[in-house]
Structure formats: structure tokens, C-alpha cells
Amino acid sequence: MYSVEVFPWNKNFEVGVPLIDAQHQKLVELLNVLAGHLAYQSDVPTLNNVFNDLAEYAIYHFQAEERIWHAFFPEDPWETKHKEDHRRFLATVNRIMGGKTSRPLDQLIEEILTFLTQWLAFHILDTDMRMAKVVLAVQSGVPLNQAKKQADQEMSGAMKVLIETMLSMFDALSSRTMQLAKEVVERQKAEQASQDALDRLQKIASQVPGLVFQFQRFPDGRSCIPYANEAIRTIYRVSPEEVSEDATKILAAVHPDDLDAFKTSFKVSAQNLTPWRQEYRLKFDDAPVCWLFGNALPQRQADGSVLWHGFITDITKQKQDEVDLRIAATAFELQDAMLVTDANNVILKVNQAFTRITGYSAEEVLGKTPNLLSSGLHDKAFYTAMWDSINRTDAWQGEIWNRRKNGEVFPEWLIITAVKAADEKTEQIHHYVASFSDITSRKAAEEEIKQLAFYDPLTQLPNRRLLQERLKHSIDIERRDGKRLALLMLDLDRFKAVNDSLGHLAGDELLQQVAARITARLRDVDMVARLGGDEFVVLLEDIAHPEDAARVAEEIIFALSKSFQLTQSNDVQIGVSIGISLYPEHGASYEELTDHADAALYQAKDQGRGCYAYFSEDQTIAARERIALETRLRRAIEQQELRVFYQPQVDIASGRIVGAEALVRWQDPAEGLIPPLRFIPIAEETGLILDIGKWVLRETCRQGRRWLDEGLPPLTLAVNVSPQQFRRGNISALVEAVLNETGFPAEHLELEMTESGLLENQSNVMELLNKLRYQGVRLAIDDFGTGFSSLAYLKHFPLDVLKIDKSFIDDIPHLQDDMEIAATIIAMGHILGFKVLAEGVETPEQLAFLREKNCDSYQGYILSPPVPAEAFALLLREQGIN
Numbered sequence: 001m002y003s004v005e006v007f008p009w010n011k012n013f014e015v016g017v018p019l020i021d022a023q024h025q026k027l028v029e030l031l032n033v034l035a036g037h038l039a040y041q042s043d044v045p046t047l048n049n050v051f052n053d054l055a056e057y058a059i060y061h062f063q064a065e066e067r068i069w070h071a072f073f074p075e076d077p078w079e080t081k082h083k084e085d086h087r088r089f090l091a092t093v094n095r096i097m098g099g100k101t102s103r104p105l106d107q108l109i110e111e112i113l114t115f116l117t118q119w120l121a122f123h124i125l126d127t128d129m130r131m132a133k134v135v136l137a138v139q140s141g142v143p144l145n146q147a148k149k150q151a152d153q154e155m156s157g158a159m160k161v162l163i164e165t166m167l168s169m170f171d172a173l174s175s176r177t178m179q180l181a182k183e184v185v186e187r188q189k190a191e192q193a194s195q196d197a198l199d200r201l202q203k204i205a206s207q208v209p210g211l212v213f214q215f216q217r218f219p220d221g222r223s224c225i226p227y228a229n230e231a232i233r234t235i236y237r238v239s240p241e242e243v244s245e246d247a248t249k250i251l252a253a254v255h256p257d258d259l260d261a262f263k264t265s266f267k268v269s270a271q272n273l274t275p276w277r278q279e280y281r282l283k284f285d286d287a288p289v290c291w292l293f294g295n296a297l298p299q300r301q302a303d304g305s306v307l308w309h310g311f312i313t314d315i316t317k318q319k320q321d322e323v324d325l326r327i328a329a330t331a332f333e334l335q336d337a338m339l340v341t342d343a344n345n346v347i348l349k350v351n352q353a354f355t356r357i358t359g360y361s362a363e364e365v366l367g368k369t370p371n372l373l374s375s376g377l378h379d380k381a382f383y384t385a386m387w388d389s390i391n392r393t394d395a396w397q398g399e400i401w402n403r404r405k406n407g408e409v410f411p412e413w414l415i416i417t418a419v420k421a422a423d424e425k426t427e428q429i430h431h432y433v434a435s436f437s438d439i440t441s442r443k444a445a446e447e448e449i450k451q452l453a454f455y456d457p458l459t460q461l462p463n464r465r466l467l468q469e470r471l472k473h474s475i476d477i478e479r480r481d482g483k484r485l486a487l488l489m490l491d492l493d494r495f496k497a498v499n500d501s502l503g504h505l506a507g508d509e510l511l512q513q514v515a516a517r518i519t520a521r522l523r524d525v526d527m528v529a530r531l532g533g534d535e536f537v538v539l540l541e542d543i544a545h546p547e548d549a550a551r552v553a554e555e556i557i558f559a560l561s562k563s564f565q566l567t568q569s570n571d572v573q574i575g576v577s578i579g580i581s582l583y584p585e586h587g588a589s590y591e592e593l594t595d596h597a598d599a600a601l602y603q604a605k606d607q608g609r610g611c612y613a614y615f616s617e618d619q620t621i622a623a624r625e626r627i628a629l630e631t632r633l634r635r636a637i638e639q640q641e642l643r644v645f646y647q648p649q650v651d652i653a654s655g656r657i658v659g660a661e662a663l664v665r666w667q668d669p670a671e672g673l674i675p676p677l678r679f680i681p682i683a684e685e686t687g688l689i690l691d692i693g694k695w696v697l698r699e700t701c702r703q704g705r706r707w708l709d710e711g712l713p714p715l716t717l718a719v720n721v722s723p724q725q726f727r728r729g730n731i732s733a734l735v736e737a738v739l740n741e742t743g744f745p746a747e748h749l750e751l752e753m754t755e756s757g758l759l760e761n762q763s764n765v766m767e768l769l770n771k772l773r774y775q776g777v778r779l780a781i782d783d784f785g786t787g788f789s790s791l792a793y794l795k796h797f798p799l800d801v802l803k804i805d806k807s808f809i810d811d812i813p814h815l816q817d818d819m820e821i822a823a824t825i826i827a828m829g830h831i832l833g834f835k836v837l838a839e840g841v842e843t844p845e846q847l848a849f850l851r852e853k854n855c856d857s858y859q860g861y862i863l864s865p866p867v868p869a870e871a872f873a874l875l876l877r878e879q880g881i882n
């Protein structure tokens with residue numbers, strides 16, 4: 001509650017009646033409260049309350065007083081006047097209160113205060129005091145009138161003086177006291193307002209990211225920080241209090257390299273009263289350097305000092321970003337071409353290196369896609385794999401061929417990186433950054449290095465190192481696949497003589513031509529290497545038979561035996577010796593195979609020039625024999641030394657010859673009749689079987705026609721068809737041509753094929769057999785039971801005859817198993833609709849068994865071995881007579 005002590009309660013105010021004095025004291029309190037409200041300029045509602053309190057209390061007090069006076073002065077004029085004074089008091093207070101809305105508040109309060117003061121002086125200190133004295137006298141037994149006189153006398157002197165003194169004091173004091181009170185209130189309000197403003201500012205300052213401060217510099221050089229927000233603790237590591245009187249600690253934190261500039265900047269700002277703006281660093285031993293930016297406005301102070309108000313922000317991150325940007329900008333303009341696209345692959349930015357490498361300026365490519373660089377050398381799968389990688393791993397790098405503006409295609413090493421949004425959750429790609437370098441020269445250098453490291457500079461053939469690596473790799477593959485390879489070690493004969501007589505240049509030229517001739521004779525999968533001097537090595541991969549290596553060796557020997565045309569001489573003759581080692585027979589490493597091929601080379605040389613030898617002598621002999629036989633067989637075919645023999649096929653039920661199997665023989669002029677088992681395998685290996693098969697078919701059909709024309713009974717003539725014929729020859733076309741050519745009826749021709757022949761040609765065998773069937777030819781399965789096929793499998797093929805292999809017949813009737821197998825084949829064959837023929841029947845027991853098992857037919861020595869056509873015709877004729 002506001003309270004200004006206008007009238008501090010005084011003992012002199014007491015009338016002597018305790019009840020009344022207590023109430024007077026309360027009234028004076030209310031008076032002072034009112035004065036306080038005047039001083040503090042309270043609002044109307046508050047004043048209303050005070051007035052109401054005053055009026056209520058006055059009424060209460062008046063009633064108390066009046067009851068006392070009435071008890072002592074009933075119907076006395078003093079009592080009447082006293083009551084009259086009380087009514088006037090209330091009327092005056094109500095009047096003043098009634099004017100409170102139309103008059104200035106302080107005027108109103110002053111008026112009531114004046115009134116109350118006078119009331120205190122004239123009513124309380126005079127009337128009430130006087131009446132109290134009377135009451136006290138009457139109580140002590142003094143008659144009323146005498147008591148009144150005594151009271152008048154007592155009140156006339158000192159009390160009057162007191163009242164007047166008090167009133168004049170009030171006049172003098174009240175206005176000043178009120179004035180002072182008003183000033184105090186004004187000041188308090190102003191202070192409150194400025195405190196509020198300061199609180200607000202501090203609140204704002206505490207939220208400012210950075211340091212808000214005042215810095216003061218005095219003419220004598222001292223400085224201090226009168227104000228700093230809390231940020232000073234984290235930035236400068238001091239409290240605002242530590243530097244409020246002395247700013248030295250701040251200066252101590254400034255980086256030594258920036259200190260002079262820091263001080264100078266304040267000096268200049270102070271001199272010119274221009275804003276202080278400065279970037280500088282702070283240095284603490286235990287932390288990285290931090291960058292600050294300060295900005296403050298200076299004001300000259302009355303004492304000559306300068307006071308800055310401003311703020312300092314930490315710009316370390318910004319500085320780092322600037323550095324990063326500078327680095328990025330510098331990096332962007334380095335040697336590698338750079339290209340930035342948006343998420344749709346539209347080019348947004350390229351650097352100068354891009355222009356230098358591609359020939360396209362930035363203006364020419366911005367807004368386009370990198371497709372304009374496409375060389376067309378990569379297929380769709382390449383780009384699909386590339387984008388797959390980018391989508392999966394956000395990056396791709398590799399070699400790619402692109403096209404320059406001038407059309408030139410060039411290799412580049414390309415790195416593409418997808419740039420995603422900072423918000424990792426969205427995973428949204430915003431840009432692609434590609435950098436690439438032209439690797440034309442690098443590739444050329446790599447190629448050159450590779451060439452030097454792995455190739456012989458004279459012949460451009462692989463060198464020892466490359467051979468070694470390739471052989472190692474090949475051994476791994478062959479081992480896995482169970483295949484074999486051969487290493488041929490070559491040594492040129494008479495090369496030294498050429499070198500010595502015609503010079504090194506001629507020698508070099510010869511070596512180059514030798515390299516070319518060897519290369520020309522090899523398959524793509526093979527390799528020829530030059531180890532140095534006149535030493536060459538040939539690596540043959542995946543060879544089917546050991547003698548294949550010998551064949552290649554012979555071809556090379558032959559190729560190098562022809563004369564060479566050199567610049568200096570037209571007719572240079574050399575030769576070559578070749579040593580052969582085989583994997584896996586002769587070794588399983590480069591060292592073993594080369595050592596053994598080398599050893600074989602010495603053996604070859606021992607046998608005279610222009611020879612080859614295997615590491616194993618047996619193999620050399622076998623290979624040479626086979627090759628010799630092959631050579632002879634070729635000649636035999638040319639010389640028409642082949643013959644067809646016929647072995648009768650007999651119907652078991654009737655015992656009559658119903659057909660014959662055509663079997664080839666070689667009638668060698670020197671050696672005599674050579675059986676097919678000696679030359680058919682070689683013919684298969686070399687492909688000669690195609691010619692032989694063709695000849696046998698033609699010869700058989702011609703003979704068959706002749707027999708028909710001679711009136712012999714019609715027969716089924718069976719011709720063997722090798723797997724090679726199925727695979728490589730167009731057997732259906734051949735059959736058609738031969739039948740047309742010879743006039744032999746298709747239905748009398750039977751083609752025999754082995755199970756393996758069928759299995760090897762699975763993909764198109766059904767189609768082929770159907771075709772042959774359609775042509776009217778009969779089809780038989782030879783050697784049934786020796787392969788892996790089952791009857792269930794064979795039933796799918798359009799076959800007519802099953803030929804039980806001789807091996808199941810041989811031990812009948814001695815081997816129960818074979819008998820059961822033969823019986824089963826016959827039974828099952830019949831169920832599946834095939835005719836069954838037994839091969840190699842030599843004994844009556846065998847024949848009896850077959851008859852018992854209802855086998856359809858047989859062939860075998862029991863009747864006749866294969867015989868020439870004339871002999872077979874005799875058999876037929878004899879049968880006719882019988």
C-alpha cells in the first residue's frame with residue numbers, strides 16, 4: 001500500500017479517551033494513505049476504494065464518538081454542534097468524491113487532503129479534545145458547566161498555538177512533500193522503465209548468436225568491457241565481470257598475428273568515429289584457431305573515452321566454407337575434365353579441361369546431356385550396367401570411349417558420382433558429378449609397356465614371360481576341364497649360318513618371316529612365342545589326341561622347309577626341329593613342360609633335321625605311325641583302295657538271308673587287307689571319315705541296285721554312319737543324292753548309328769531321324785547295350801532295328817547275366833515295336849538261344865564273315881538253290 005507520512009501520529013493529537021484516540025489514529029493512517037495515493041497518482045478505482053474506506057470509517061467513528069458524547073452531554077448544544085460537524089464532514093467528503101471524474105486527480109486529492117488536515121486541526125485537536133476534557137472532568141465528579149469552563153480555559157492557550165503551527169507547517173510541507181513524493185515516483189517509474197528496457201535488451205542479447213558488447217577505451221590507454229552478454233564466456237573464455245573493468249584478458253586471446261591489426265582497427269575507429277569492422281582470429285592452446293568478425297559503432301564520451309556498442313560473431317565455419325569453396329573451385333579447374341548435371345542428366349556446368357579435351361565450349365553443352373559425347377562403341381548393356389552401379393552405390397568408374405567435337409574417338413577414365421540431398425532420409429539425387437581424363441597417351445604407354453614386357457620387339461610374338469603366364473593359366477583350365485595341351489619347342493636349323501653369312505639384319509628378317517609362317521598355321525586359341533635367338537615355342541591348347549601335336553609339328557616343319565625370300569637373298573633354306581611335351585603326361589608346370597620339350601628337342605635333332613620327337617619315345621613312335629597311316633589313308637582314298645564287304649543278316653525264323661551289313665576294308669597293295677578298326681579311328685580324328693562314309697554309302701547302293709538288276713532277291717543293306725557324319729555332314733541330303741544317283745530303293749537302305757552318335761547330336765537328332773524316316777530309309781541302333789542310353793530313352797526315336805552288341809552274345813550260353821540281358825533287350829525291343837538283330841553269332845547254342853527268345857535276325861561268323869560282293873552274291877544264289 002502506498003503511504004506518505006504527511007502527518008505522522010503525534011502524542012499531542014491524543015485527546016485522552018483511549019477508544020477515541022485509537023479511532024483518530026486510524027483516521028490519520030487513512031489520511032496518510034490518501035496522501036500516498038496522491039503522490040503516486042493512483043487510478044480512479046483505487047481512489048474509490050480509499051474514499052469508501054474513509055467514509056465507512058468516519059461513519060463508524062462518528063457513531064462511537066456520538067454515543068460517548070451523548071452519554072455525558074445529552075441534549076447539550078455541544079453535542080448538537082458536534083453532530084452537525086460530523087454531517088458536514090461526510091457531506092464534504094461526498095462532494096469532493098463526486099467531482100473525481102471531472103477534475104484532475106491530484107487536484108481532487110489535494111483538496112480532500114486539505115480538508116482532512118483542517119478537520120484534524122479544528123475538529124479533532126479542538127472540538128474533540130475539548131469535549132474529551134469535559135468528559136474526563138465529569139467522570140471525575142466535576143459538574144458539567146464547570147467542566148466546560150475548565151476545558152475552554154485549557155484549550156485557549158497552547159492548543160491554539162499548536163493548531164495554528166500545525167496548519168502552517170502543513171501548508172509549507174504538504175505541497176513540497178507532495179512534489180517530492182511525485183518526483184520520487186517519477187524517478188521510480190523511470191528507473192523501472194529503464195530496468196524493464198534493460199531486461200528486455202539483455203534477454204534479446206542473450207538470444208543473439210554471438211557476443212553483444214560494449215567496449216570502452218580511455219585516453220590513457222586503459223580499456224574495459226562495461227557490458228558483454230553470456231557469449232563472452234564461450235568465445236573469449238572470460239566472464240563479463242572479469243573484463244568489465246579491464247579488457248586485457250580479451251587482448252590476450254587474440255591471435256598474435258592479428259593483434260596489431262586488431263588494435264589498429266580500434267584506434268582508427270576511435271580517431272574517425274567510424275564503425276569498427278574487423279575479422280581476426282583467437283588462439284587458445286588447447287583448441288583450433290577460431291575466426292571472429294566484429295562490428296561496433298563508436299561514441300565519444302564526455303570524459304574523452306570512446307565507447308563502442310556492437311557484436312562479434314564466430315565465422316570459423318564460414319571461413320572454412322570459403323576455403324573449401326576455393327579448394328573446390330581450384331579443383332574444378334584442374335587437369336581433369338569436370339561435368340555437373342542435374343538429376344535428369346542435363347549439363348549444368350563444365351570446366352576448361354572439359355573444353356580442352358572434348359573440343360566443346362561450355363555454351364555448346366549447357367542444357368544438353370552427356371550423350372552428345374557418345375562414341376557409339378558401347379552397347380546398351382554397358383550403359384545399363386553403368387547406371388545400375390550408380391543407382392546402387394552412387395558411383396561408377398571405368399574406361400569408356402567417347403567422341404570429341406571433331407569426331408575423334410578417344411579413351412577416357414570416367415568417374416561418376418551421384419550427389420544426394422543433405423537430408424539423408426529422402427535419398428533424393430540432386431546432381432551427378434563426372435570427372436574424366438583423356439587416357440589416350442596412358443593407354444598407348446600402357447600398350448607400349450605391355451608390348452615391351454610381354455612381347456618380343458622383333459617379331460611382335462609373345463615372349464617367355466607371357467608364355468609362362470599363359471601356360472600357367474592354360475594348365476589351370478585344362479586341369480579343371482580334364483583336357484590336355486602340348487608344348488612344342490622349336491629350334492631352327494641352319495639359322496646361324498644365315499646370320500653369319502648374310503648378317504644380323506637378314507637374320508632378323510628371317511626370324512620375322514618364320515614367326516609369320518608359324519602363326520599362319522595355328523588356330524586362334526594356340527600361341528607361338530619367341531624365347532630369344534632362333535628359339536620358338538608353340539602352345540597348343542585343348543588337343544583331342546597326343547598325335548594332334550605331331551600333326552601341327554609336321555605342318556610347321558613343312559611350312560619352314562620352303563625357301564624364304566629375304567631382301568638380301570631370294571632362296572634361303574632353313575629347317576626346324578621340334579620337341580614335344582604334353583600336359584598332363586609329361587609335366588604339370590611351365591618348368592617341367594619346357595624342360596621335357598627341350599629334352600625331346602635334342603632327341604629330334606639326334607634323328608636328323610626336320611624331325612619332331614615327343615618326350616616319351618613310345619609316343620613319338622605311335623604318333624609317327626598314326627600320321628604315316630593317315631597319310632597313307634589319304635592316298636588310299638585317292639587311289640580307290642577301299643572296298644566294301646558284306647556280312648549277311650539272317651532271319652532266324654526262316655533261316656534266309658534278308659540283308660547285309662556293308663563293312664569297309666582297305667586293300668593296301670603292300671600290306672594287304674587292312675581291317676577298319678585300324679583306320680576308322682584315325683579317319684574319325686582327321687575327318688577323313690566323311691569321305692569314307694560317303695564312298696561306302698554310294699558303293700553299297702550301287703551294288704544293291706546291281707544285285708536287284710541281276711534279279712537277286714531284294715535285300716536290306718545296312719550302312720554304318722559315324723557320329724562325325726551326323727555332326728558335320730548333311731547326311732539326309734547325301735542319302736537323297738545317292739539314292740537318286742544309284743536308283744537303289746530307299747526302303748532297302750538301313751542306316752546304322754551308335755548310341756553315342758545319337759547322344760552326341762541330341763539337339764537336332766530327332767529332326768534328322770524324322771527327316772530320314774520321311775525319306776523312306778530304315779534306321780538301326782548299332783552296338784546296343786554298350787552305351788548309356790536306355791530303351792525308355794530310345795523309344796522316343798523313330799527307329800526300326802535294335803542290334804544287340806556282340807559282347808552280350810559271346811558268352812551265351814555260359815554267362816547267365818548276358819543271357820538275361822540279351823533276353824530282356826529282345827523282349828523290351830519288341831514291346832517298343834523294334835525288330836531285334838543279334839550281332840556276332842558264332843555258335844549253334846547262341847543261335848538256339850536267340851531263336852528261343854524270339855530274336856528276329858542275326859549276323860555272325862556262324863553263317864559268314866563279311867565277304868566281298870561277289871562272294872556275298874554267291875551266298876545268295878546258293879540260298880536260292882537250297
Ligand SMILES: Nc1nc2c(ncn2[C@@H]2O[C@H](COP(=O)(O)O[C@H]3[C@@H](O)[C@H](n4cnc5c(=O)[nH]c(N)nc54)O[C@@H]3COP(=O)(O)O)[C@@H](O)[C@H]2O)c(=O)[nH]1
Pocket residue numbers: 647661662663664665675676677680693696720721722782783839840841842859860861862865866
Ligand atoms: N563308320 C563306319 N564304320 C565302319 C564301316 N565299316 C566298318 N566299320 C566299323 O568298323 C568296326 C569293325 O568292323 P569290322 O572289322 O568289319 O567288324 C565287323 C564284323 O566283321 C564283326 N563281326 C560280325 N560278326 C562277327 C562274329 O561272328 N565274330 C566276330 N569276331 N566278329 C564279327 O563285327 C563288326 C560289325 O560291327 P558293327 O558295325 O557294330 O555291326 C565296326 O565297329 C564297324 O561298325 C564303315 O563303312 N563306316
